[in-house]
Amino acid sequence: MSTTVIICTALISGIAALLLTRWMRKLAKAESFWLSGHLHVAVAALAGAGAATLASNWAELIGYALLGVGCALLFVIDLAVFRLPNKIVGPLYLIMLGALASAAVVEHDPMRLLRALGLGTLAFAVYVLLAVIRPGQLGRGDVKLAGVLGLFLGWLGWSQALLGLLGAFLLSAVVGIAIVKVMRLDLRTLIPFGPFMVAGAALGAALGPGVLTIG
Template identity: 35%
Template structure:
C-alpha cells in the first residue's frame, strides 16, 4: 500500500507538472490556462495527445516541435520531473495524513511561482492567490478532521506575520523587495505556519542565505555586480521546500536549545 501511494503520487506529480508548464507560459501573459488547448508557440499547431505525455514526449520528439521543429525548452520536462519528485518527497514526509493534500498544493504553487520568477522576474498574483486559497482550504479540512484548530490559528498568524514583515521591508527599501515577494511571504507563512513559526523563520533564513551565496559566487566569477537583479522568489521557494522536507531536525534542535537556555539547564555534559 505504501509503494502504491508513492506511485500514484508520482504520477499525479507528472500530470500536475504538465499543467504547471501551461500556467508558467500563460499566466504571466494574462492568458487563460484552460483555453485554447496547448499548441506550439511558434507555428500554433495544437499538441496531439501522443505528444503531451510528461517527460516521455519531449525525448521522443527529439526535443523539438513535430510540425515546425522549433526546440522545446528543457524547462518542460524539468518541471514535470521536479514536481513528481517533490510530490513523492512530500508523501514520504507526511504519509497518508490530513496534511498531505495541503503540502502538495503548496508545493505545486511554489514551483510555478519559482519558474515564473526565474524566467521573467515576476510572481503573478493569479498564481499566488489561488495557491494561498487552496492551501488554506486544505488546512481548514485538516483542522476539521484532526480537531487541531489551534494550529490553524497559528497558520493564520504566520501568514499575516510573514506578509507584514516583508511589507515593512518593502516600505523601508522598495529596491530590496518587489511587492510580489511580499505576497509570496504571506503564502509561505500560511503554508509553513501549520508546521510551526520556526519553519517560516527557517525558510526565510535559508532562502536569504542561498540567495546571498549565489550572488556572491556570481560576483566572484565576474558574472554579476552588486546591482545585478536576482529572482529572490526562487530562493524563498527553495527555502520553503527545504524547511518542509528537512527542517524538522533543525527546528527541533533550536527549540531544544531554547528550552534549555530558558530553564538554565546545561547544554553539554563536559568534564568537571
C-alpha cells in the same frame, strides 16, 4: 504516507505541471530559456514527493501537493520574467486555507491552524516592511507569496517556519556571493527572489526540526 503514495503523488504532480505548461507560458507573456524546458515539471514532481512525505492525512496531502505544483510554476516564471502572477499566488491562499482548516478538523487541533494563520500573517508583514525599507529588491509578488509559505510552514511548526523563512535569505546570500566571486556579476540581474523563497520553504519543511529546536 507509504512509498506507493509518495511515488504516485510525485507522478501526478509532475503530470499536472506538464499539463499546465501552455497556461504557464501564457501567463509569463515572454520567451525565455527557463520557459522552453520542463524544469517546472521536475520541481513539481519533487514537491509532490515531499508533500506525501510530510503529510499525515489526505487534507494535508492535497494541500501540500497543490502548493508544490503552484510553486513549481512560480519558480520558473520568476526566473524567466521576474514576476509572480496573482493568478497563481491568489488561488494558493484559498487552497492552503481550505486544506489546513480541513486538516485542523481532522486532527481536532484548532490551535495549530491559529499558529499557521499567525505565522502567515507575520511573514506577510515582515516582507511588506522589507519591501518598504529596500524598494526594488522585493516585489509585490514576493510579499504575497511570503504569506502563503508562512501558512504552510507555520502549520508544520516553529522550527520549520523559522528555517524556511530565513532560508530564502541565506540561500540568496550564498548564491549571490558565488556569482559575484566567480562570474563578477550582480545577482539581482540574474536571479529573482521567488525561487529562493520556494527553496527556503522546502529546506525548512525538510530540515527544520533537525536544525532548530523551537517550541
